[in-house]
Amino acid sequence: MKVHIKYYAKYAEYAGTKKEDLEVENMTLQQLLAFIRGKYPKMKEDKTSLVALNDRFEKEDKTVSDGDNISIFPPVSGG
Amino acid sequence: MKVHIKYYAKYAEYAGTKKEDLEVENMTLQQLLAFIRGKYPKMKEDKTSLVALNDRFEKEDKTVSDGDNISIFPPVSGG
Amino acid sequence: MKGVIQRESIDASKLLEPRELNVGSTVTFQGIVRNTESSRELSHLFYDADEKLATVEINKILEEAKEKYGLIDAIAIHRIGIVKPGETSLFVAVNSTHRKEGFDGCKFIVDAIKERLPIWKKDHFVDGSESWH
């Protein structure tokens, strides 16, 4: 199935793009995040990354579905 | 000797005046304050009163001199 | 650093600028006259003060706060005379490098003003009665 990924801040630089579509197997958000951090190893400089599913923060054991919009964030640094 | 007394806030109401001159013996600020609180007993509703000598807060064991300006205050309640 | 005792109303919007370029945090406090006191409707407050002593003391408090919290700058203004519900009776603004000392310093100044400034407050109620604090 296909999911739509968006990268923010420095992750967009590490991925070389702000968004891309990925073909993935049935998996949880946690597994997807591990897959992406493996694809772009510079993301591993952060102990954790944040993930949102269809514009909401969700538990990481939630499974992804075909057509989902997924956002991958570095740890926040606003203010 | 003569000292010039100013009363503030409710103390001006208790004394019935904002200022008055008092003839006093040689005494400390503390003794003067006790004398004034005796003269206007309603001031004793406050556990303590504040006293300033010539526009400065001074230690209460300081003695007063002829012509001194002395201010008598209730506990503060600004803000 | 500027501590002021004044009769005129306080325009907080005018007091925030200008600031130094090393300022990373501005914390402000406004004490505002409420429309009730002990559940009774308030017409206005009257603040009596020893203006000379209060001016010395408010500036002393600002210096202490600057020293204690390493503030870049601080302002404090206390109104005296008649102040109506909705109006600001006390304004404090603190500029600092980081926010922690900004919050702590602002709180210190407000607490010290309420404890130490020779200023006294009288409630004037809508029903005509009045009482000193």
Place this chain on the structure above:
Amino acid sequence: MKGVIQRESIDASKLLEPRELNVGSTVTFQGIVRNTESSRELSHLFYDADEKLATVEINKILEEAKEKYGLIDAIAIHRIGIVKPGETSLFVAVNSTHRKEGFDGCKFIVDAIKERLPIWKKDHFVDGSESWH
């Protein structure tokens, strides 16, 4: 209660009024861009954000603060895009009955925004170099 993520500059002076007549305390915080970072001269900051999520989250934080501290009202505005030294990137204002909950509530909101809002900051230095936080 109003939480906003915006590109436009923040005019703090416009945000303090109007207020309810039971408000006795207004505490505000402004986070301001400093002209140096790690002793290097800063040209400007760039804030990237997930605007949709950040807007939801900033309003969630205000609701939590209102509940937790019994606030009367609170505003929080975070700028995104380019913000220059001397400009306000974050503005928080809290109206409450008394000052204690005002200071505590304002601090809670600022801390939560810095911990939870999906917003990221990039330093752009005068020498042309840049780095993400």
